[in-house]
Amino acid sequence: MRRSRFTEEQIIGVLREQESGVKTVDICRKHGISSATFFKWKSKYGGLEVSDMRRLKVLEDENRKLKKLLAETMLDNAMLKDISAKKW
Secondary structure: OOOOOOOHHHHHHHHHHOOOOOOHHHHHHHOOOOOOHHHHHHHHHHOHHHHHHHHHHHHHHHHHHHHHHHHHHHHHHHHHHHHHHHHH
């Protein structure tokens, strides 16, 4: 997955600029982003503080790890069922 060139703090700063009254088009031009990117950020991070953003990132990482563990466990379980079904 491609990594963003903006940090969480920078994204929050860009969103705060728009909240302070600057036009969205001007913000996008200033920071070199598309309006689609801006509105995607706004839908995902709108209203969050920097600390909330960091917590969200930690939770997403933990969720990804747990999903991987669950998938591996389900695969192991399916393999064991197949092996036990063939022996009988």
